[in-house]
Amino acid sequence: MKKTMLDMRVIRNKRLNPDHFLLELASPKPVSGIRPGQFAEVLVENSPTTFLRRPFSIHFVNEEEKSVELYIKRAGEGTRTLGYLEEGDFVNVILPLGNGFALPSSGKVLLIGGGCGVAPLLYLAKEAHSNHIDCDILIGGKDKDQISESERYSRYGRLHVMTEDGSCGEIGLVTQHPVVQRINDFSAIYCCGPEPMMKAVANMTRNSGVPVYVSLENTMACGIGACLCCVVNTNKGNVCVCTDGPVFKSDVLSNW
Amino acid sequence: MANLKVNIGNLEFKNPVLTASGTFGFGLEFDDFIDVSALGGIIVKGTTALPREGNPYPRMAETSSGMINAVGLQNKGVEHFIDIIYPLIKGYNTHVIVNVNGSTIEDYIAVTEKLVALEKIPAIELNISCPNVKEGGMAFGTSCASSSAVTAAIRKVWPRTLIVKLSPNVTSIAEIAKSVEAEGADAVSLVNTFLSMAINAETRRPVLSTITGGLSGPCIKPIALRMVWQVAQAVKIPVIGLGGIMDATDAIEFLLAGATAVQVGTANFIDPTTAVRIVEGIEEYLMRHNMEDVGQVIGGLGK
Ligand SMILES: Cc1cc2nc3c(=O)[nH]c(=O)nc-3n(C[C@H](O)[C@H](O)[C@H](O)COP(=O)(O)OP(=O)(O)OC[C@H]3O[C@@H](n4cnc5c(N)ncnc54)[C@H](O)[C@@H]3O)c2cc1C
Ligand SMILES: Cc1cc2nc3c(=O)[nH]c(=O)nc-3n(C[C@H](O)[C@H](O)[C@H](O)COP(=O)(O)O)c2cc1C
Ligand code: FES
Numbered sequence: 001m002k003k004t005m006l007d008m009r010v011i012r013n014k015r016l017n018p019d020h021f022l023l024e025l026a027s028p029k030p031v032s033g034i035r036p037g038q039f040a041e042v043l044v045e046n047s048p049t050t051f052l053r054r055p056f057s058i059h060f061v062n063e064e065e066k067s068v069e070l071y072i073k074r075a076g077e078g079t080r081t082l083g084y085l086e087e088g089d090f091v092n093v094i095l096p097l098g099n100g101f102a103l104p105s106s107g108k109v110l111l112i113g114g115g116c117g118v119a120p121l122l123y124l125a126k127e128a129h130s131n132h133i134d135c136d137i138l139i140g141g142k143d144k145d146q147i148s149e150s151e152r153y154s155r156y157g158r159l160h161v162m163t164e165d166g167s168c169g170e171i172g173l174v175t176q177h178p179v180v181q182r183i184n185d186f187s188a189i190y191c192c193g194p195e196p197m198m199k200a201v202a203n204m205t206r207n208s209g210v211p212v213y214v215s216l217e218n219t220m221a222c223g224i225g226a227c228l229c230c231v232v233n234t235n236k237g238n239v240c241v242c243t244d245g246p247v248f249k250s251d252v253l254s255n256w
Numbered sequence: 257m258a259n260l261k262v263n264i265g266n267l268e269f270k271n272p273v274l275t276a277s278g279t280f281g282f283g284l285e286f287d288d289f290i291d292v293s294a295l296g297g298i299i300v301k302g303t304t305a306l307p308r309e310g311n312p313y314p315r316m317a318e319t320s321s322g323m324i325n326a327v328g329l330q331n332k333g334v335e336h337f338i339d340i341i342y343p344l345i346k347g348y349n350t351h352v353i354v355n356v357n358g359s360t361i362e363d364y365i366a367v368t369e370k371l372v373a374l375e376k377i378p379a380i381e382l383n384i385s386c387p388n389v390k391e392g393g394m395a396f397g398t399s400c401a402s403s404s405a406v407t408a409a410i411r412k413v414w415p416r417t418l419i420v421k422l423s424p425n426v427t428s429i430a431e432i433a434k435s436v437e438a439e440g441a442d443a444v445s446l447v448n449t450f451l452s453m454a455i456n457a458e459t460r461r462p463v464l465s466t467i468t469g470g471l472s473g474p475c476i477k478p479i480a481l482r483m484v485w486q487v488a489q490a491v492k493i494p495v496i497g498l499g500g501i502m503d504a505t506d507a508i509e510f511l512l513a514g515a516t517a518v519q520v521g522t523a524n525f526i527d528p529t530t531a532v533r534i535v536e537g538i539e540e541y542l543m544r545h546n547m548e549d550v551g552q553v554i555g556g557l558g559k
Contacts, residue, residue, distance in 0.1 A: 003288040005528065043526070049320040051473065052525065094528070221316050221323055222525035226281040228301075228327045229316035238309050238330060 001033035016148040035100030036124035047081035057120035073116035107187030114193025125156035140174035202250035258542035265417040265442030269296040276521030277355035289528040297351035307333040317454035322473025346376040385423030385448035397423035400435035411440035430490035445496035488514025504537020
């Protein structure tokens with residue numbers, strides 16, 4: 001799907017837990033051809049201190065209903081304002097942006113998400129499932145409040161949950177989960193979340209030859225490759241996270 | 257239909273709306289959203305003689321009505337522009353203008369001499385006002401002596417339209433404008449970004465890797481407007497006004513202050529259709545005020 005700017009209608013704004021909400025937006029046009037891992041740039045109105053658009057991963061696409069879902073964490077003023085949107089309100093959105101994830105043609109994959117980094121993994125799991133790729137999904141968070149929508153993930157693969165305080169699933173950090181010790185079982189690993197977590201996963205797999213794809217969240221001004229503000233240093237020099245990414249194979253990233 | 261054509265040097269623009277360097281990529285990034293050829297012109301990303309990696313991340317800090325950038329002229333160099341980019345954009349039916357940068361006068365000459373061979377580049381914009389590079393850049397634009405020296409050197413090697421982009425980080429921008437006019441500049445464009453900084457109080461650190469950067473967006477508009485008005489009165493060559501233009505009304509204000517054309521910068525990030533909407537908005541303004549020619553607006557500030 002070509003990059004498009006759309007006025008999208010809020011059809012659902014659901015609080016999932018104290019910090020996160022799910023925003024479902026209906027499009028006036030078909031939303032086919034969006035790849036998992038791509039993102040949207042949302043214009044935040046009614047927030048005088050929010051000047052630039054805010055980037056969010058595509059959480060899910062409902063092609064028949066012509067809607068997309070965003071999974072948003074209240075981080076500051078912009079996301080708080082989006083949290084107040086009501087059914088029937090309109091938001092201006094540019095999508096789909098970025099490269100998205102590429103799945104192998106066969107084999108098994110492991111998806112690892114921490115905190116609001118899980119956002120792009122639901123749609124990736126669905127895509128893997130539709131392509132008959134066996135999928136293990138590991139979600140981690142501080143506590144049970146950060147774990148939502150378990151039943152949706154379970155539809156597409158084996159779900160493993162881990163919290164730092166053990167209030168949901170197993171206790172510990174995602175990198176300590178047994179499934180992560182079985183790295184060589186997988187043809188690829190997809191990881192989104194806080195940078196230290198993604199770096200830890202990349203490190204654990206360094207000598208295994210299993211590719212790790214990570215999704216970066218550099219701050220952005222334009223989201224379309226025009227400002228060069230969002231760069232990350234790679235083996236090809238500085239490249240834009242918004243166009244060359246947000247998904248990168250971890251071994252191309254410098255200092256990872 | 258009202259006439260939107262304006263002239264800068266001996267170059268005619270189909271309308272007075274251009275896009276600002278560093279905010280519009282090479283135009284290609286906007287093809288999905290607009291017909292780039294509907295614009296008066298596009299000024300592509302700052303180009304240097306050799307490739308530059310730019311400054312380390314983080315390079316951007318948001319403010320409530322603008323942003324501070326410290327990109328530092330990341331670009332793949334003039335040869336990459338000529339071999340790879342030019343063939344992709346020379347087909348645009350609008351003026352493609354290259355923003356020329358350097359650390360020394362020799363650097364500026366090296367870039368310009370290579371561009372002379374490109375028929376579809378009718379003008380260059382000499383950037384003597386970049387606040388984000390250690391050497392050269394803004395250093396050229398902050399004294400009359402160095403501004404006129406670099407302008408004179410480029411005038412000798414560039415036969416077509418020469419625009420010089422001025423820095424607002426000076427005591428008298430009108431004096432600098434006069435000094436580049438005296439050396440044969442066909443037009444001046446102003447303003448570039450304002451030297452500024454952002455601090456993260458929680459971490460007690462600067463937000464940008466370079467500590468300081470350049471402020472752009474609607475927060476700078478009133479100062480840019482004042483500077484355009486002052487320069488328009490001080491020089492005879494056309495002035496291209498920019499700084500915080502978000503819509504057609506902002507653009508009209510710059511024209512009234514004496515600008516012959518405007519550039520749209522940071523607004524492209526918020527809405528990639530801004531520049532074409534401004535063209536339409538100017539046309540609508542002329543109709544509403546029963547004017548036949550955009551020339552009636554230029555410098556039309558009443559007292
Ligand atoms: C490609 C991409 C995809 C993203 N996907 C999602 C998603 O699916 N769900 C989600 O909730 N968030 C996502 N983010 C992060 C989200 O864009 C930021 O949290 C949001 O812009 C913050 O806006 P704000 O106005 O609420 O906060 P601000 O007031 O701007 O900032 C509040 C706090 O959040 C931090 N922050 C701001 N921007 C970012 C950022 N880009 N990354 C990390 N921290 C930031 C600031 O440093 C500050 O401490 C994504 C970011 C990118 C670049
Ligand atoms: C991210 C960014 C990159 C820029 N890069 C350049 C550049 O390469 N050359 C240049 O002359 N000006 C550059 N500028 C300055 C703009 O062209 C313009 O002068 C300035 O942003 C003020 O206009 P605005 O408020 O409409 O953005 C850049 C501005 C931004 C925000
Ligand atoms: S955000 Fe502008 S280039 Fe990536």
